[in-house]
Amino acid sequence: MKIVxxxxxLALLAILALIALFAWEHREALVDRLSIPLAAPFDSxxxxxxxxxxxxxRAERFASFRDFLAEEGVAxxxxxxxxxxxxxxxxxxxxxxxxxxxxxxxxxNVLPALRLVRNEVIPAVGPVQVxxxxxxxxxxxxxxxxxxxxHLQFSALDMATAPRRGGETLYRDLCAMHEAAGPSSRMGLxxxxxxxxxxxxxxxxxxxxxGYRSWGRSYSSGSSPCGRFD
Numbered sequence: 001m002k003i004v005x006x007x008x009x010l011a012l013l014a015i016l017a018l019i020a021l022f023a024w025e026h027r028e029a030l031v032d033r034l035s036i037p038l039a040a041p042f043d044s045x046x047x048x049x050x051x052x053x054x055x056x057x058r059a060e061r062f063a064s065f066r067d068f069l070a071e072e073g074v075a076x077x078x079x080x081x082x083x084x085x086x087x088x089x090x091x092x093x094x095x096x097x098x099x100x101x102x103x104x105x106x107x108x109n110v111l112p113a114l115r116l117v118r119n120e121v122i123p124a125v126g127p128v129q130v131x132x133x134x135x136x137x138x139x140x141x142x143x144x145x146x147x148x149x150x151h152l153q154f155s156a157l158d159m160a161t162a163p164r165r166g167g168e169t170l171y172r173d174l175c176a177m178h179e180a181a182g183p184s185s186r187m188g189l190x191x192x193x194x195x196x197x198x199x200x201x202x203x204x205x206x207x208x209x210x211g212y213r214s215w216g217r218s219y220s221s222g223s224s225p226c227g228r229f230d
Contacts, residue, residue: 043088043098048081051099061101068107074114077122078130083110086139087132087158094142102134102154109155112209116187117157121207124177125161125170131204132158146219156188156208166203168193168229174205175214175226183212192217193225 052058062084069075084099091098102110110133121128135143135151150156161170171193178189190206194217216223 042092043085045079045081048084048099051097058101061104064104065101065107069114072111074111074118077114077118078128082130083133083157085130085132086135087143090132090135090139090143094139096139096142100134100136100139106134106154109153110157112186113155113157113207116181116185116207116209117159120177120181120185120187121159121174125173127162128159129162129164130157130159150188150208150210155210156206158190158204158206160203160205164203170203171205171225172229175224175229178214178226186210186212188212189214189224189226190219191215191225194223195225195228 052062062081065083066075066080069080084101086096086098086100088098090096117128133151133156134154135145135149137152140149140152145151151158171191174189174191178187178191181187186209188206188208188210191214192204192206213221214224214226215221216225
């Protein structure tokens, strides 16, 4: 009987080890999924309003930013306050503020991405929300971001649909949209879907106007699902 109990214990330990290995390999995506309900108080509209009210200068700068978007005709593409999100997961991990108002000199950089969202993305997948946009150099280092990340220049948006959905259908729609837009759009599409493993992205995707290309979960063109759907 001792041998049987030992075998059972070893089997349970092996199962737990496999579960732990799976959770580690997909840790960021699992956190992203779990944070959908948990992150709401952290980077919600109510949290943003509280953050904005902490310093009068913030409210003035944000008002100027909204005026800038209105003058450029893109104030209604997404809710402007969402463009102040820096990424709930990264902000928590790096013990940083969940919002940041980008420097005024980089505000024009976000316009190509917003126009692509308005003209291409929303017609293909419906309303969207911004999960992450501008990233300070300090936060980018803490997050392990690329040294030349477009988020540093406020020219990239990490997004999800609203209401949020994921799965193969979403990424099929995004890839078809990207192909139809073509090289002249200069659209960069981060389609974080792995055909072999399924969707662990929480429905997250990236849009920028810095050059026509696509990539997937490994942040390389070789991992992009676009062009590989049956």
